[in-house]
Amino acid sequence: MKKSYEQFSARRELLDKQYDETYVQKQHKRGKLTAHERILLLFDEGTFEETDAYIPPAEASFGKTVKAFGDGVVTGFGRVNGRLVYAYSQDFNVLGGSLGSRHAAKIVKIQDMALKTGSPVVGLIDSGGARIQEGITGLNGYGDIFKRNVYSSGVIPQISVIMGPAAGGAVYSPALTDFIFMTADTSYMFVTGPNVVKEVLNETVSTEDLGGASVHSTKSGVADFVYSDDENTILGVKRLLSFLPLNNMENPPLIKSDDTAKRVEDQLRNIVPEDPDKPYDVKEIVELLVDNGDYMEVAENHASNIFTAFARMDGQVVGIVANQPKVMAGTLDIDSSIKGARFINICNSFNIPIITLEDVPGFLPGTDQEHDGIIRHGAKLLYAYTFASVPKITVILRKAYGGAYIVMNSKGIGGDFVFAWPTAEIAVMGPDGAIAILYRKELAESEDPVMLKKELTQKYREEVTNPYIADEKGFIDEVIDPAMTRSKIITSLKALDRKTEYRPKRKHGNMPL
Amino acid sequence: MSTNNKTLIALDKVSSKEYPITISGNGKYAFDSKQLDASIETTDDGFSVMTINGISYPIEIVSRHQNEYELLVNGVSYLFSVETPFSLGRKKMLSAEASESTTIRLKAPMPGKILEVLVKTGDSVKAGDTLLILEAMKMQNAILASTKGTIKKVLVKEGDTTSKSDLLIELEKDM
Amino acid sequence: MKNKDKIKSILIANRGEIAIRIAQTARKMGITPVGIRTVKEPNAYYLTQVDKVVDFPDREKNDVPEFLDIESLVLLAKRNKIDAIHPGYGYLSENAQFAIRCTEEGIIFIGPSPRIIQNMGDKVIAKEIAAKGKVPMLGGSNGSVDTLDEAIQISKEIGFPLIIKAVAGGGGRGMRIVRKQSEIKQMYHSASTEALSAFNNPSVFIEKYLENPKHIEVQIVADTHGNVIHLWERECSVQRKHQKLLEEAPSPALDDKLRKKITDAAVSLAREAGYVSLGTVEFLLDKHGDFFFMEMNTRVQVEHPVTEMITGLDLIELQIRIANGEKLPITQEEVKLNGWAIECRINAEDVQSNFSPCTGMIKALRLPEGEGIRVDKGVVVGSEVTPFFDSMIAKLIVHAEDRNAVIKRTLEALNDFQIKGIKTTIPFDKAVLHNEIFCNGNFDTSFIEKDMESTVHVEKDEEIFAALFAVSQYGKQNKPITEQKEDIDLWALRNRINNM
Secondary structure, three states: OOHHHHHHHHHHHHHHHHOOHHHHHHHHOOOOOOHHHHHHHHOOOOOOEEEOOOOOOOOOOOOOOOOOOHHHEEEEEEEEOOEEEEEEEEOOOOHHHOEOHHHHHHHHHHHHHHHHHOOOEEEEEOOOOEOHHHOHHHHHHHHHHHHHHHHHOOOOOEEEEEOOEEEHHHHHHHHHOOEEEEEOOOOEEEOOOHHHHHHHHOOOOOHHHHHEHHHHHHOOOOOOEEEOOHHHHHHHHHHHHOOOOOOOOOOOOEOOOOOOOOOOOOOHHHHOOOOOOOOOOHHHHHHHHOHHHOEEEEOOOOOOOEEEEEEEEOOEEEEEEEEOOOOHHHOEOHHHHHHHHHHHHHHHHOOOOEEEEEEEOOEOOOHHHHHOOHHHHHHHHHHHHHHOOOOEEEEEEEEEEHHHHHHOOOOOOOOOEEEEOOOOEEEOOOHHHHHHHHOHHHHHHOOOHHHHHHHHHHHHHHHHHOHHHHHHHOOOOEEOOHHHHHHHHHHHHHHOOOOOOOOOOOOOOOOOO | OHHHOEEEEEEEOOOOOEEEEEEOOOOOEEEOOEEEOEEEEEOOOOOEEEEEOOEEEEEEEEEEEOOEEEEEEOOEEEEEEEEOHHHHHHHHHHHHHHOOOOEEEEEOOOOEEEEEEOOOOOOEEOOOOEEEEEEEOOEEEEEEOOOOEEEEEEOOOOOOEEOOOOEEEEEEEOO | OOOOOOOOEEEEOOOHHHHHHHHHHHHHOOOEEEEEEOOOOOOOHHHHOOOEEEEOOOOOOOOOOHHHOHHHHHHHHHHOOOOEEEOOOOOOOOOHHHHHHHHHOOOEEOOOOHHHHHHHHOHHHHHHHHHHOOOOEOOEOOOOEOOHHHHHHHHHHHOOOEEEEEOOOEOOEOOEEEOOHHHHHHHHHHHHHHHHHHHOOOOEEEEEOOOOOEEEEEEEEEOOOOOEEEEEEEEEEEEEOOEEEEEEEOOOOOOHHHHHHHHHHHHHHHHHHOOOEEEEEEEEEOOOOOEEEEEEEOOOOOOHHHHHHHHOOOHHHHHHHHHOOOOOOOOHHHOOOOOEEEEEEEEOEEHHHOOEEOOEEOOEEEOOOOOOEEEEEOOOOOOEEOOOOOOEEEEEEEEEOOHHHHHHHHHHHHHHOEEEOOOOOHHHHHHHHHOHHHHOOOOOOOHHHHHOOOOOOOOOOHHHHHHHHHHHHHHHHOOOOOOOEOOOOHHHHHHHHHOO
16 A cells, blocks of 8 residues: 555544444433434435544643544535535534534534535534633634624524533524524533522522423423434434525425315314314314425424414425414414514525414413513514515414404515405404493493393404405405315415515614514 | 345333334335234225234324324324334433432323312322312312322412323422 | 193203203104203204204303203293203203202203102102112211211211212212221312312212122103103113213123012112102112112113113103103003113223323214114214313113123124224223123122223234334334425526515
């Protein structure tokens, strides 16, 4: 063998030695896959190309410089279901996956290439945080990453997958990306850890209770998806990518299925109860509308009074936003407004039409909500809906009252098609409230107020809330047979396929934050 | 392509029994080294029927969530998660860790209304003590302490309505 | 004295399958069945099976369930000029006050007189009547037990185990078994609170508790002309927490001699009570063939169809005729005992998680058919099973020439009985009918807890079906995507660029 090749092979051998069986077992014993195993699961077989595999850590300014390859992160690109995707995967086994300057530079390189080529970036995060030994040099790396996160925002999809610790500054790169996945039991995210909380506030809290996957998928809403283990988490990432375009110039992939566009669903006539106070599960409706009943819900357990999901209709990707009458009667509150607004923004960025299924009694009343700023937060949802220029279709299933009706993609704010089911009730407010205001005196003087109220309610429903009035005024396009909803939506999507809508030029809009 | 075999394990979440199922390169299934020729058909009146090696049973998906499936076969319910050898190993490792935990989280077995809460934070209880009464379908169901311990947290109050699996009480096991 | 065709319309103060059952007989007799629509289930199936539907009236307060609201129901009947009210089972069927109010308003209450309901409903008076009729009984409190101290006192007299029962009770509610002194406080209170919420009356009484008896009941029919006959017995020992799940007629535990003794006792009690209408005398039967009076139910029972199957009689028709003042059309000697019948209650319950109620929509339904098979159902495809009502959605009743044949036929029928959308007790019923102890007849009320290894019947390799199905679904879900298109036309692209 030539001498030049000897050195080449020797280097390769040393690299392989770093990733030997003890290295693998160390990570497996934590219930986690290695950085490479994760990457290989993500990409189609044989397509992953690693970059900068041999880079060693930079010199420590404090303590000992460790010798290792890769500087605690695996970077590269490959194909996911045949499509080009860039990725990095932090390696907890090498320097605890800590972020040193070269580690950061490797990630930045990937981010730059992804942006240049218009390809998504997936970051698999399993890191102890900034590398203390490198001092401020390492820390500065976060700034470089954040900057690219922001520049790429709305241009290429960015997905963060938390598969181990993410603490301190490390949490803000995920926070700037489009989606956050977390692996249950073995991942956590927080700005300040339990030790600091204990010191400052004298509050004892476990890592899991402070920033585990369950906290972030329910209370904080930081995590959009939680899966039980590494493999399922990565399958989830692949599934999400199948709903997203590679960049903001392209369309999401069209995948035709054997489900027919004209499918008639009689069951849809039965799901919404006649009694307006009775709850039902809007997911049952979604299942019957979308291709093969298959959808991917976003932020399932956070602010569940609004349902957000990706699905396909006749092969075309749609984003579904639905009020969930099963939870808090489907009222809009601060959390659900923000969740809905964020989802709509993502759909608009990536050319995904928005289907709105509406059954909303109004905004949640109360001092808590008012004092915490429901006005400002509710406006986010309104802003997002209004600003979105992708096709927007609304189906009013039942209640559409007051301000909440306007917010939920009404004709007024730019809904392209607004349909209503015969069960729809569209009005300034529900019968109870309206009658209490309009007939206060009559009710007080009546001998049989219960009977009078019933008569007035009946009258109000007939003369005010029924969808045919809105239909005749043009605020809705058509009252439709629920069984035909799927084919109606698909026909409308096709009609809006080439929709063009200009917004005045501006640096950026001023969404009420 | 017989070398291209893949094994997935269906884990019965109730009995913890494992059913390793081999999928060969050509998409054929085998269990216990016996090949399973399976097909699923939908009847005109809306039922799904699964046939394996000539035997047919009605089958229904109650719910699916990621890799977990709640199914009815002949009306009998099964809760399975589909695992790879690695994810199963991880599961076992985590459950071994969890069994060392001392906090027991009692959840609502069914949707209903809290009729009465009989304990408060800090109370000592023994196994079988009634902690609260949950009313569903006009029947009173007593939620009992599963072990001797101390009440760590009571998350519901009288009159609350609960969904299935809502957390009701945290009980700290006495060592 | 009474006009033979006095009842021309019946208001059915009930819902579900029994409302439909009553409507069927009424229509057959040329009487108009009237159903009541409530806001809780305005589109219920039973409303499509009556000739006329009336809306439950609006009320100031909605704290009492509709079918327990005496005044609203009486008002409905009066307002719509309906001749009679049939209460079905449960709800107001054994409420003397309801019967009194009907009578006061000139509406025929289809059931016994208020006095009889009162007497039999008061378990203390009922026991006095039974004593006069020389019917054997278990020891216990003389009257209701109003304080915990009193309960403790009685427990000392009769010993443990004992049972605390609601004075106004029935159907297993407000009932607690006490096995030792330390339990009595909690059990007394919980029986009393449950009695209050279920029957609006917290009174309880105490009785010696017989371990693992059989539950045998005798169907009584008595007219206003002094005729009292029995229609044989039913065996209802397959119970869980005192709720019957599967019943049969006749009982495999009785020989002709014992059958005569027990039916004679029931008739004697009914005569002593001056009983009129349909009624059921419930007995506990111990291992030695000794039986003890438990209570008398003054209504039509859920399990009445098994009696109808073996006698060929329509019990609801008899009940209506008696209410009309007619004489019984048959004598005791004419009552046949033909073959064997089993009833399986199909409840919307998750047997595997402790029979907990299961709600949801019936998405598909397939019913068994054939000779000797009867299904009394309260739901159809599209029906919603809600937590507002009892979990029983249907009953499967099967009749054949003998016990072995009926077990076999019932199993076949259960295999054909399919419901999609909710979990039901069908797998449980199958497990009972496959059980050896059940098949040889040596079961008692402890059957479910003692003799059933599994509460559901599992077919061969069933779990492999489930496992394979899960794996195949998983494979489908994570299949690599091969066919995809990402084309975009220039018009749309120009828009995207212009909007930047």
